[in-house]
Amino acid sequence: MSRVSPLKINQLTNRCSTKDLSFRTTKDLKPVRDVIGQDRAVEALKFGVEIGSEGYNLFVLGPSGYGRHSVVQNYLNRLAKTKPVPSDWCYVNNFVDSYKPLLLKLPSGTGRKLAEDMDRLVEDFRNSVPAAFENDKYRMRRQEIEHEVSEQQDKALEAVKKRAKKKNITLIQTPSGIALSPTKAGEILDQDAFRKLPVKERKKLQKDITALQADIEKIIHHIPRIRRSIQRKVKDLNQAVTRAAVSGLIEDLKQEYSAMHNVQDYLDKVQEDVVESAEELFLSKEGPGQGGGNMPTEEMQVASMVRYRVNVLVDHGETKGTPVLYEDNPCYNNLVGRVEHISHMGTLLTDFTLIKPGMLHLANGGYLVIDAMQLLMQPFAWDSLKRCLRSREIRVESLGQSLSLVSTVSLEPEPLPLDVKVVLVGDRMLYYMLHDLDPEFSDLFKVAVDFEDHMDRSPRNVQMYARLIATLIQKDDLMPFDRGAVARVIEFSSRHAEDAEKLTMEMRSVADLLRESNYWARQGKATLVKSDHVQNAIDQAARRLGRIQTRWREETVKGTFIIETEGERVGQINALSVIQLGGHAFGHPGRITAQVRMGGGEVIDIEREVNLGGSLHSKGMMILSGYLMGHFVADKPLSLSASLVFEQSYNGVDGDSASSTELYALLSALSGLPIKQTFAVTGALSQMGEVQAIGGVNEKIEGFFELCKARGFTGDQGVLIPAANVNHLMLNPEVTDAVRQKKFHIYPICHVNEGISVLTGVPAGKRNAKGLFPKNTVNGLVERRLVAFAEQSRAFHANDGKDEKK
């Protein structure tokens, strides 16, 4: 087995050379107009937006901070300018059923004009119709009609009176009607005088009174019929006068909207309603009277004429292209609109003018961008959105109505046909969850726009990235950055991507770094941001969040946390972990110890026993057991009892990145060979003994480096990392300097045999032709110990059996 060499300087970080950047400052760079590094996402976006079929709405997935919103918005905004402006939508009164307002679809910009025209028309009605009723001809005609009733009555009564007189009967008014009484020579007869009359005459008078009484009854019975006839005539007259007054006004308006048949139909209905409701709108029940005293008040008239207003729900008069809207509060009402109410005399009232649009109305014909998480957090919003997309119409109804919780009368506006592309923006987990858990999701959101986390750090991409940096600088109006500063930002980007060959697409952190670098440059009275300012910004950010890191290191240096960085120990090794606190990650060395004795083949993970170990950590431990079983004493039972623990760890441990480290501790304990405490180790173990890649490699190395630095370098300190992680190294300049000065070493490890050799200084050992490990190797010593345990175990069990027989 070849001896493992420490990494060279150029392997520790992928420096961005200023020679690769062909500009002096970011001022020289053209801003980026197109999206970079997101070809797959942009293609999907283009596809999703252009495909017209049903259900091809988009879900933009990716972590936040990657510019998903701005990329989508910019793309849609550019595209929208080339598309036609959608129609205006208005709600108008339904004159047949006012609870079901009707929709008018109008060419863009016409809605507001129609609303204004209708307001003017109503004003004209209010001026011209009452004037028509003030006309003398109208008054005389109405008076004539109204006099008909009394004249007819008078005539009928007069005729009865005349007949009565001829028959010696008089008609006298009583407090409650008319009395008929016999007379003689014009004198009313009392009972005595009447009795003195001849019987024949008396009978005749009685008969005549009865007949006249019937005539009067007939007149009275006829009166309501006359009144109804008069009312009809008056109504006809009022309607004729109103029609004459309004028809000209409406015809003028109809001509203006001659190309719009729906408006023409609506205006016809308005005319019919004005004529039908003339008395309610312009007259009191008694009709026009002296000085207009019995006309409806202005307030009443205005309230009645609300029915002729036009509620412009969607006005695209000022819109250029198709609308692109973003709803940051996608609650139910904000999506599908609402019907508002006004309080009047303690009662809530509403009408079609109080229908308010939702974002779906406003974005109809265009694009609506919604944050998926916000949408799902709003009660009933997701369901309502799906319902609208499924039915391709927007139904404005209150939640109470849609859930059938409210039975009071409310509006049921005509549903508005929906043609909108909805773009949901959310993280990947949300997308996959919706896909798995909501069967409708895949029908309605067929296009996934998946954002890349990072892009390749190719020379071309580096140039593009520099332009992207320049764009962010320009957008935030920051001072220009020189080449060195840009190079440092690019290195930061690779470090953020945790890959020396990649650049992060999480532009929020990059933009933050630019702003903070600009701040520190300004603090330093500089007019140009340089690499020192960028480094200072990185350091200051780390310092701001580094309180816990510092405290931990202090306690370690003091010995509160026992981490040895010198000497050798059997069964003890320095491990490396990463702690993520509030967006700041830092490496934290820990100590793993192992104890062994004869046993039943179990390796006890103390973390798991006390429920501090996560499932991945347990998995690592089982892999470790698998490695032991596969590599040692295959022909004998593994009579080992081992326990492993993260010393002074009081919180949960998860991940398998310490599994190789734990194996090294166990091998040391079994072989009795001490491990150099000058090293810290990380790496995930396979059952075959391969050391696999782990996350947070830079932070882990820097964590142990900081501790060694604090205690003073001994020259033989360093870290063992998986060789697969070498490409991820973007270590800070202080570490690389220490390595250059041979104060610190980083070993790339492919197999545990390499690692244990470095850690113990003893070869790991390889099985010879007889299948045995050489004696003075780590593996040889381990196997010898395990064989000894097996034999001890066999002897122990044999004695145990004898004892039982005795």
Next chain:
Amino acid sequence: MNSKRILIALDSSSQSLSALDAAVEIAHQRGCELLGVFIEDAELLRVTQCDVAREVGASAAQSRNLQHAEIESIFRSLAAHARQSLEIAAERKRIPWDFQVIRGQVDETLTELMKEVEVTALGSLSSRWPATSGFGSTALNVLKKSKGGVFIARNGNSILFPVTVVSRTLEESRMALETAFSMGNLCHHYFNVLYLPGDDPLQELELRQWLTQVSQDKAVLFRMYVITPPTMMNLAGYLQAFRPGTLILPDIPWLKKARFLKQVQTLDCPVYLIRGMEEMETS
């Protein structure tokens, strides 16, 4: 004639109550007392004594025999209501008042009472009969026989503004015009004059000068319309078109002709006939 009394004929109908309001206003302006009268129709009481007499109800056309006691009771009730209405209206303006209940023939009784008063106010007709055009027989009789002024309320309206006065010569119309000025003071501060020109153009000049002078003194404006030709039918046409608030008629003989009165009855406005009244202080 006791020129300081205004007679108000009350039968508790809405028409007569409107006449009461007008009578109170006129009495207040002219400094008169009010004499309210409720006439128990003797003829009706006599009818109740005949078994064959029948009554047909105005509201439901139900026929029944008349009961003397019931009519007596109704009269008492109506009279009490009339008295109470008079008291309230008169006391509101602090006008001295008196009230009488007289049993007799209505027209005759009123004719007798009218001799003693300056103005008689009454409703155009009783509301007991469902509807009728024009004035009732009592109102027509009062118009015909009264030597003093007559105010006839119409359709539940008391004095309506602006008032309109028909005028010929100043001499004939002075009293009516003075009344119009005093009523103009109550509301609107203007009134209309429908002038019927005579042969002498100076008459119009004289009228205008007088009107202008009084208008300045009283701060009440007037609008004068000249009716040409000054025929009865032309005036009637003007009135139809003009729709006067309250029509004030001076004591011109041809204005009392049946033909003109018939036209006036179609106007639906209160009518105030000025006749035999003491001159009011105007200027």
